[in-house]
Amino acid sequence: MEKKSRIDGKRTFNRWDILFISVAFSIIALFLITPSPSGLSREGWLMVGILVMAIILWITISIPIAATGLLIMVMQPLLGVVPAEDVFHSFGNQAVFFLIGVFILASAIEKHGLHRRIALKFLSMFEKNPRMFTLGIMTSSACLSFIMPEHGVAALLLPIVASILIAMKVIPKQSNFGKVSMLGIAYGCSIGSLGTPIGGARNPLTIGILANMGIKVSFFDWMKYSMPVVLIAIPLVWLILQFSFPIEVKDISGAKREIEEQVKKMGKMGRNEITVSAILALTILLWIFFSSPEYFGLAVIALLGGALLFFTGSISWEDVEKRVPWGIILLYGGAITLGVGMKNTGAGSWIASILLDITGNNEYLVILILIILAIYITEMMSNTAAVALLIPVGLGMATQIPGISPLFASMAIALSGGLAFMLVIATPGNAITYSSGYFSTKDLLKSGVIANIICVAVIFTVAILYWRGVLGI
Amino acid sequence: MFENILLPISSEFYPRNALRRGGFLAEIFGSRITVLYIIEEKVLDNADRVSDVFRSYYEREETKSDIRRDYLSAADEVIFENAKQFFEEKKISFHEKTDRGEFSDVIQNELNKEKYDLILTGYERGCFLHYRIIDESHVPVWVESDSGNNTILAVCSNLASNQKVPKMSVELARSLGWKLHMLYVVDTQDSVEVDEKGERSDRKSEEDLVATGEEFLKEMGKKGIEASLTKGGLEKETINAAKSIGAGLIVVGRKQKKTTVLGLPVRSTKKKLVDKCEYSILFIN
Numbered sequence: 037m038e039k040k041s042r043i044d045g046k047r048t049f050n051r052w053d054i055l056f057i058s059v060a061f062s063i064i065a066l067f068l069i070t071p072s073p074s075g076l077s078r079e080g081w082l083m084v085g086i087l088v089m090a091i092i093l094w095i096t097i098s099i100p101i102a103a104t105g106l107l108i109m110v111m112q113p114l115l116g117v118v119p120a121e122d123v124f125h126s127f128g129n130q131a132v133f134f135l136i137g138v139f140i141l142a143s144a145i146e147k148h149g150l151h152r153r154i155a156l157k158f159l160s161m162f163e164k165n166p167r168m169f170t171l172g173i174m175t176s177s178a179c180l181s182f183i184m185p186e187h188g189v190a191a192l193l194l195p196i197v198a199s200i201l202i203a204m205k206v207i208p209k210q211s212n213f214g215k216v217s218m219l220g221i222a223y224g225c226s227i228g229s230l231g232t233p234i235g236g237a238r239n240p241l242t243i244g245i246l247a248n249m250g251i252k253v254s255f256f257d258w259m260k261y262s263m264p265v266v267l268i269a270i271p272l273v274w275l276i277l278q279f280s281f282p283i284e285v286k287d288i289s290g291a292k293r294e295i296e297e298q299v300k301k302m303g304k305m306g307r308n309e310i311t312v313s314a315i316l317a318l319t320i321l322l323w324i325f326f327s328s329p330e331y332f333g334l335a336v337i338a339l340l341g342g343a344l345l346f347f348t349g350s351i352s353w354e355d356v357e358k359r360v361p362w363g364i365i366l367l368y369g370g371a372i373t374l375g376v377g378m379k380n381t382g383a384g385s386w387i388a389s390i391l392l393d394i395t396g397n398n399e400y401l402v403i404l405i406l407i408i409l410a411i412y413i414t415e416m417m418s419n420t421a422a423v424a425l426l427i428p429v430g431l432g433m434a435t436q437i438p439g440i441s442p443l444f445a446s447m448a449i450a451l452s453g454g455l456a457f458m459l460v461i462a463t464p465g466n467a468i469t470y471s472s473g474y475f476s477t478k479d480l481l482k483s484g485v486i487a488n489i490i491c492v493a494v495i496f497t498v499a500i501l502y503w504r505g506v507l508g509i
Numbered sequence: 510m511f512e513n514i515l516l517p518i519s520s521e522f523y524p525r526n527a528l529r530r531g532g533f534l535a536e537i538f539g540s541r542i543t544v545l546y547i548i549e550e551k552v553l554d555n556a557d558r559v560s561d562v563f564r565s566y567y568e569r570e571e572t573k574s575d576i577r578r579d580y581l582s583a584a585d586e587v588i589f590e591n592a593k594q595f596f597e598e599k600k601i602s603f604h605e606k607t608d609r610g611e612f613s614d615v616i617q618n619e620l621n622k623e624k625y626d627l628i629l630t631g632y633e634r635g636c637f638l639h640y641r642i643i644d645e646s647h648v649p650v651w652v653e654s655d656s657g658n659n660t661i662l663a664v665c666s667n668l669a670s671n672q673k674v675p676k677m678s679v680e681l682a683r684s685l686g687w688k689l690h691m692l693y694v695v696d697t698q699d700s701v702e703v704d705e706k707g708e709r710s711d712r713k714s715e716e717d718l719v720a721t722g723e724e725f726l727k728e729m730g731k732k733g734i735e736a737s738l739t740k741g742g743l744e745k746e747t748i749n750a751a752k753s754i755g756a757g758l759i760v761v762g763r764k765q766k767k768t769t770v771l772g773l774p775v776r777s778t779k780k781k782l783v784d785k786c787e788y789s790i791l792f793i794n
Contacts, residue, residue, distance in 0.1 A: 101562040146568075187563045191572040198579040202586050208523050209633075237563070358567040367562050418562070464560030471556045471576050473520045473549075473583070477635045 053098040060092040064111070076386045079117045083383040086111050087425065090374060094417040097461075101418050102363030105370025118377050126376040127369040130335035131244030135368060136360070137338020138234050141319060142184040143359035144312045144351045149302065151180055151192050153309065156299050159196070163292050166285045170216045171274050173197060177224025178231070178270055183316065186229035186236055190465040193221045196298065198472055204290035206474075212281035214474040219281075219483060222469040223273050223457060230454045231266045232323075233258050233334060237364050238423040242450035243334065244368075245375045245427050251443055255323035255334060260507065261447050264498050272494065273457075273487045280483040308350050315344045364420075371424030378428035388432025399439035400500070403448060406430050407495050410452035411488050415462045423453035444509050448499050455491045458484030510684060511538045515625040515648075517545045518588055519612045520580045521552060521638050524631020526655035528595055530789070531629050535601040537684055540627075542601060544592045545619055546584040548577055548609035551637050581607065613641035620648060627651055632783050643779045643792055649677075650792045657757035657788045659687040664747050664761050665725060666694040667718045668778075670705045673793050674762040679734065681791075687757065691729050691736035692750045693722040696743045707763065715740070744781045751788045759790045 049057075067085025072078050086108060093104040109127070113120040145151050155176050162172020173193070180189040197217050206214040229235030233243060233255055243253045305313075319341035327334045345351040378384040395401050406426070414422035430445035456462030458481050460470045466480065503509050516531050518524065531542050553573050560569060589605045596603040608615045616628060628642065628650045643650050663678035665671040675691065682689035695718045702710045702721060722738045729736040739746045751759050761782065779792055 097558060185563065187560055188568070191564070191568065191575070194572070195575040195579055198576075199582070202579065202582045205587055205590075207525070207587060208520075208583060210523070210525070359565050361563055361565045361568070363562040460555065461559055464556070464563050467556040467559040468572060471552045472579065473523075473552075476633065 049098070052096070056092060056096040056098040060089045060098075063088045063092065064115075068115070073386075075389070077382055080381040080383040080386055082115045082117045083112075083377050083381045084387070086115070086117070087374065087378065087383065090370070090421070091417070091425065094421040100363065101421065102366040102370075104421075105367040108370035108374050112373065112377055117381060118373075122380075123373050123377070126248060126373050129244040129247060129372060130333055131240035131247065131372075132365060132368060133335035134233070134240050134243075134338045135237060135364065137335060137340075137342045138185065138240075139360040139364075140342035140345065140351070140356055141316060141338070142188055143355050144345045145184055145316065146188060146192070146359060147351060147355050148306070148309045148312050150309050150312050150316075151184060151189070152196065153302055153305070154180060155193055155196055156295055156302070159291075160295050160299070163288055163295070166213055166283050166288050166291075167278060169288055169291055170213070170220050170277065170283070171271075173217050173220040174224035174227075174270055174274050177221050178228030178266065181225050181228030181235045182231045183234060183320065185234065186225040187464040187468070189228070190221055190225045190468045193225075194218075194468055194472055197221060198474075199298070200291045200294045201474065203294040204285065206285070208473040209476055211284065211474075213283045213285040215281045215479050216277045216283060218469045218472050218474040219277055219480065220274070222463075222465045222480075223277070223483075223487060224270070225465040226455055226457065226463060227266055227269045227273060230262045230451050231259065232262075236419055236454050237368055238420045238450055238453050240334070241368055241371050241375075241420055241423060242427065242446050244372050245431075246443060246446055248372075248376055249379075249431075249442060252329040253443070254328035255337075256325070256327065259324070261503060261509075262451055264502055265451055265495055268494050268498065269455075269491055272490050276487050276490060277483055280486065281479070311348045311350050312345065315341055315348070315350070318344075367418070367420055371420055375424050375428050379431055384428030385432035385435060387429050388436060391429065392433060392436060397437055399437050402433055402437055402440065403445075403499060404492070404496055406433070406445060406448050407452045407492050407499075410449045411455050411492060414453045414456045415459050415488075419453050419456060419463055423450055426453065441509055444499065444503060447503065447509075448495060452492070452495055455488060455495075457487045457491075510680060511540050511627040513623070513625045514540045514542045514627045514629050515545060515616070515619060516542055516629050517547055517612065517616050517619075518584075518630075519547045519549050519638055520583075521549045521612070521636050522631060522633040523588060524633075524653060525591070527629050527631045527653045528592055529655070530651070530653045532595055532599050532601060534627070534629070535596070535603075536599060540601075542596060542603040543619075543623075543625070544589065544603060544605045545615070546580075546588060546605070546607045547612055547615045548580045548607070549612060549637060550610055551612075553577070555637065577609070612638045613645065616642045617645065620646065629653065634784060640780065640783065643783060644777050646792075647794050649794070651758075652783050652790045652792070654787055654789045657751070658755045659685070660754050660756050660758075661685075661687050661689045662747075662751050662754060662756035662759045662788075663689060663691045664694060664743075664750075664759060665691065666696055666743055667702050667713075667721060668696050668699060668743060669703055669762045670707060671725065671762070672705065674760055675729065675734070677791075677793055678760045679732075681758075681760070689734060690750075690754055690756075691726075691734050692747065693725050693736060693738045694743050694746045695719055695722050695738065695740045697740050698742050743778055744785065747782060748786050751786060756788050759786065759788055761790060761792050763794050 064085050072081030112118040112123050158176030159172050162168045233239040322337045426449045430449045431442050434440045434442045434445040557569050632652045661682050663674050726736045
């Protein structure tokens with residue numbers, strides 16, 4: 037299907053877009069004229085309509101993802117579901133400012149090429165053989181996604197790895213080494229983005245929704261829940277890639293030479309790089325030790341880091357304008373107001389009870405289904421959108437099943453929602469690395485299906501044994 | 510026959526077997542080969558669309574420019590280098606070009622600029638290329654699959670005027686020194702006849718269609734060409750026949766098969782063939 041055409045950078049609608057937009061609004065009309073089912077308020081019913089509309093628009097991307105976020109915020113007061121004041125109240129969460137701070141920090145890292153230096157340093161530690169090198173690619177993608185948004189990491193690593201592959205005369209789409217290297221970036225970024233609240237916008241979204249319920253999650257708390265998943269998933273997914281595409285390259289000297297050349301080109305660390313590194317390190321330390329509710333919270337530290345960058349002259353407002361994607365704030369706004377609206381109108385609990393009628397009250401089965409739903413829904417739409425849709429349902433389930441707490445359900449959904457491994461459109465990381473031309477859609481599907489199944493098992497096991505057994509959440 | 514061959518290679522798919530086939534044809538026909546590397550903008554636009562909310566316009570443009578640069582390096586260091594080694598070894602005249610845009614559009618533009626006798630390409634299922642060029646080009650399109658023996662299967666049917674295919678297949682078989690087998694398919698799913706102008710007739714009975722086919726076979730027999738007749742769906746029968754003889758090349762002409770069923774568009778015969786068939790196909794429009 038021909039999805040989009042762009043003329044001079046402007047987006048134009050094709051007939052499919054118009055069809056999907058019409059269907060989305062017809063759904064709203066349908067919900068307006070039909071009575072609400074028993075057990076659900078009129079507001080709840082209309083909220084389900086808004087949810088269905090959002091699902092259609094987020095999957096088809098007939099209008100930009102952020103514009104759907106806007107629409108969600110607008111539709112709630114227009115349909116009389118939630119007063120305008122309440123809609124914007126839920127938007128004014130500190131997670132929004134945390135996101136802004138994170139993007140300002142990422143701007144400085146990108147501007148001075150600090151991420152490039154870190155990536156090259158990492159890669160040079162894995163030059164023993166081609167297999168280890170691909171593990172190095174995955175590990176550096178994951179580690180960089182702890183300190184900056186995953187999509188930026190994918191965009192950074194793509195040219196670095198591509199230049200190495202070109203220097204090694206690796207043939208696009210035919211070499212398994214090329215496939216594993218590029219898929220390693222995509223999967224490494226996705227897995228790494230679970231590690232800290234910085235990696236993906238769905239993480240602060242989850243923290244924001246939980247904060248609205250009075251459940252505070254600090255930076256360190258997040259890492260405590262997510263890191264075991266990251267540490268187990270990285271080697272397992274790397275092994276899946278090795279089995280799916282046995283590497284044919286024997287000699288890694290070409291990669292070594294290229295990395296050495298790139299390191300040489302970068303030269304020594306400049307003053308700005310050192311300043312940005314110091315501010316970044318300080319910010320991370322503050323996040324780890326002082327982001328809990330009794331101290332400063334996530335946003336204050338993120339904005340402090342951002343302010344320090346301005347004071348030290350490491351970044352200008354022009355850089356921020358260039359590199360901060362303001363659309364994500366609208367997506368976040370739409371997502372969080374959708375989540376809060378679903379919860380407050382009872383729509384989330386209503387959908388949850390329908391699901392529980394199917395699954396029964398077996399808590400293990402419910403957890404498994406939440407994880408599977410999150411992983412497979414995120415394949416079809418933006419991770420943030422998928423998490424926004426599912427968390428209210430998960431919270432609804434948590435209120436109905438004694439063994440599942442809201443924090444437990446939200447974390448299971450948030451982490452699973454980041455693991456989009458199968459489709460090109462699932463996440464920007466996949467789309468960016470796919471555009472390198474080194475792997476096909478079939479390759480992505482082949483390894484992605486297995487990697488997703490394994491990751492369902494990893495999250496489920498960590499959730500049951502560690503979150504519940506050790507941390508008691 | 511093929512003096513000037515265009516060998517388009519998309520950044521989406523690098524068909525090395527098409528390079529080999531190009532070398533083989535150029536040696537026989539003394540052709541000049543143009544390797545056209547196409548940066549597939551559709552793929553970049555897709556990445557842009559998926560990430561527009563997560564990355565700023567500036568960052569996305571930066572990434573696009575990085576990727577374009579990598580594509581060009583890959584073309585220079587890997588693809589053109591391979592082509593150079595391959596063609597220079599055989600002393601084949603070739604030159605390289607790069608362009609960016611949508612695969613079929615770029616080829617069409619190139620055809621408007623220069624005269625080519627053949628487009629030689631590979632085929633990748635499930636990628637972003639739609640291969641519209643197969644349906645739209647007036648220059649023969651050879652889709653290389655690298656399988657089969659030295660036999661040409663020329664496909665004629667009630668859905669084509671059957672003028673170009675027999676002529677070109679005979680000429681090709683003679684030049685390549687390959688065996689030729691002519692297949693006449695009576696397409697029972699679309700029971701019309703197509704005249705010399707490409708106009709479709711009213712529906713005809715199966716007996717009438719078979720009679721026309723048998724007449725065609727007689728004509729081929731007179732020319733000493735081995736031919737057979739079969740009934741059924743055009744794509745399915747073609748693939749079955751290609752399998753049974755292990756065809757190295759299937760020659761297919763312009764088919765005037767119905768383009769809609771119950772008012773809904775149906776996929777073109779050529780696209781279906783190229784998608785399902787594991788043998789090389791030469792489309793003559």
